[in-house]
Amino acid sequence: MTEVTLTVNGKAVKRDVPDTMLLVEFLREELRLTGTHVGCDTSQCGACVVHLDGKAVKSCTTLAAQASGGTVITIEGLANGALHPMQKAFNDNHGLQCGFCTPGMIMSGVDMVARYKAAGKELTEHAIREELEGNICRCTGYHNIVKSIQQAAGEM
Amino acid sequence: MYPTKYHRPASLAEALQLLADNEDAKLLAGGQTLLPTMKQHLAAPEAVIDLSASGLSGISNGGTMVTIGAMTTHAEVAASADIAAIVPVLNSVASGIGDPAVRHRGTIGGSISNNDPSADYPAALVGLDARIVTNKRELAADEFFDGMFATALEEDEIVTQVRVVQPKRAAYVKFPNPASRYAMVGVMVAETASGIRVAVTGAGEDGVFRHEGLEAALSADFSPGAVDGVEVEADGLLTDMHATAEYRAHLVKVMAKRAVAAC
Ligand SMILES: Cc1cc2nc3c(=O)[nH]c(=O)nc-3n(C[C@H](O)[C@H](O)[C@H](O)COP(=O)(O)OP(=O)(O)OC[C@H]3O[C@@H](n4cnc5c(N)ncnc54)[C@H](O)[C@@H]3O)c2cc1C
Ligand code: FES
Ligand code: FES
Numbered sequence: 001m002t003e004v005t006l007t008v009n010g011k012a013v014k015r016d017v018p019d020t021m022l023l024v025e026f027l028r029e030e031l032r033l034t035g036t037h038v039g040c041d042t043s044q045c046g047a048c049v050v051h052l053d054g055k056a057v058k059s060c061t062t063l064a065a066q067a068s069g070g071t072v073i074t075i076e077g078l079a080n081g082a083l084h085p086m087q088k089a090f091n092d093n094h095g096l097q098c099g100f101c102t103p104g105m106i107m108s109g110v111d112m113v114a115r116y117k118a119a120g121k122e123l124t125e126h127a128i129r130e131e132l133e134g135n136i137c138r139c140t141g142y143h144n145i146v147k148s149i150q151q152a153a154g155e156m
Numbered sequence: 157m158y159p160t161k162y163h164r165p166a167s168l169a170e171a172l173q174l175l176a177d178n179e180d181a182k183l184l185a186g187g188q189t190l191l192p193t194m195k196q197h198l199a200a201p202e203a204v205i206d207l208s209a210s211g212l213s214g215i216s217n218g219g220t221m222v223t224i225g226a227m228t229t230h231a232e233v234a235a236s237a238d239i240a241a242i243v244p245v246l247n248s249v250a251s252g253i254g255d256p257a258v259r260h261r262g263t264i265g266g267s268i269s270n271n272d273p274s275a276d277y278p279a280a281l282v283g284l285d286a287r288i289v290t291n292k293r294e295l296a297a298d299e300f301f302d303g304m305f306a307t308a309l310e311e312d313e314i315v316t317q318v319r320v321v322q323p324k325r326a327a328y329v330k331f332p333n334p335a336s337r338y339a340m341v342g343v344m345v346a347e348t349a350s351g352i353r354v355a356v357t358g359a360g361e362d363g364v365f366r367h368e369g370l371e372a373a374l375s376a377d378f379s380p381g382a383v384d385g386v387e388v389e390a391d392g393l394l395t396d397m398h399a400t401a402e403y404r405a406h407l408v409k410v411m412a413k414r415a416v417a418a419c
Contacts, residue, residue: 002162010167018159019159019160019161019162019204020157020159020160020194021159022191041195042192042195042196043188043191043192043258044335044336046255046257049257055231055258055260056256056257056258056260057260057261058258058261059185061188061191061192061261062187062261063162063191063204065162065164065206066162066164066184066187066206067207068164082363108257111256114258119235121271132253132255132257133254133255133256133339134255134257134258135255135335
């Protein structure tokens with residue numbers, strides 16, 4: 001067992017968990033934050049993307065112990081009273097169908113907008129498609145996801 | 157995942173001590189290869205030694221040489237202004253690895269120590285005639301990579317740095333597998349102090365290799381057209397569900413041409 005200390009969505013948490021526990025298991029099973037999904041569990045689909053110390057990571061490919069000492073934001077931590085502009089944009093543009101990939105899409109979307117802003121680069125439609133390399137959606141065909149991220153990029 | 161003991165040493169010395177004390181331990185860098193492998197029960201180390209707090213990350217600008225710490229992530233290499241000033245081709249190699257989340261955690265040290273036959277860094281570093289520094293010694297990339305998933309690393313050896321001297325010109329072009337983004341074939345063409353070098357990943361049965369025919373042809377005439385006259389044999393190239401050896405041989409020439417054109 002290993003002690004994991006994290007700040008998750010602004011709250012300090014501490015748990016004694018198996019050394020093999022993945023960050024996604026920690027979030028879903030220990031904290032009951034079930035908004036973060038497991039699609040593939042083989043590091044391909046991006047349904048499990050959360051922000052660890054400000055960066056998008058696959059929580060199915062990170063040990064909770066590796067994250068210990070860090071700060072995690074999950075889909076549950078984005079809305080601050082009102083929906084986050086990225087959440088609102090997915091709603092406005094019909095950026096989801098079944099919704100399974102959506103938490104990961106939104107966390108990746110927020111991450112890419114922030115990175116491009118910080119680097120002073122324009123997040124073009126083409127760039128959004130490239131940036132979504134690690135997020136798989138079986139329903140939408142991506143067009144409305146790309147539109148949603150474009151809208152949010154203008155508002156964030 | 158089979159049970160394991162997680163360690164996060166606070167220095168390289170402590171990491172080496174843990175490695176010495178735990179016979180069946182594995183080093184953990186970004187975990188983007190090791191953790192999926194452990195989840196599939198293809199690896200079951202008794203202990204994992206997380207190098208993230210061992211002071212092995214960072215990029216330093218030595219004017220005409222850049223030194224990259226083993227724990228530097230692909231995202232950090234991709235975004236580095238120091239690398240852009242000295243070996244901009246490495247920015248583009250790193251930015252083409254996997255996807256943003258993989259690049260946020262995957263590291264240069266982990267990638268080269270793993271030496272996946274389809275990984276990008278092995279070809280990049282062999283092509284650039286890079287030096288790999290460990291806790292014990294310094295090796296040329298040519299000596300470091302040693303066949304599929306194999307390196308010259310000994311059990312008690314940790315990669316600490318990669319050093320790259322500014323090339324006269326260089327370009328890397330890969331034909332990514334549409335699903336994984338790993339290279340079906342990736343070719344690095346570089347003009348370095350030791351001459352023209354052409355390194356190929358994704359294609360060889362023994363992992364990364366240099367192509368002498370292409371190097372000779374490009375040394376005589378550095379132009380995309382010079383690639384046409386070179387025979388790339390399918391012998392010794394990989395055949396798998398993604399492509400035949402013949403197709404890979406063809407791709408080596410096409411990627412080499414594109415890389416020369418981009419130099
Ligand atoms: C979805 C996905 C797509 C990917 N696409 C690509 C791609 O397009 N191109 C590509 O090249 N790679 C790709 N990768 C692999 C990725 O680049 C990995 O980050 C990399 O192969 C391993 O680096 P890591 O830091 O995650 O190492 P880890 O997984 O932590 O370690 C890998 C191995 O190296 C050993 N090791 C780690 N650090 C050291 C060290 N300093 N000294 C000695 N041994 C060490 C470990 O013990 C382990 O055996 C992809 C991975 C995923 C999950
Ligand atoms: S569940 Fe993590 S990438 Fe698919
Ligand atoms: S909305 Fe169903 S997987 Fe994306």
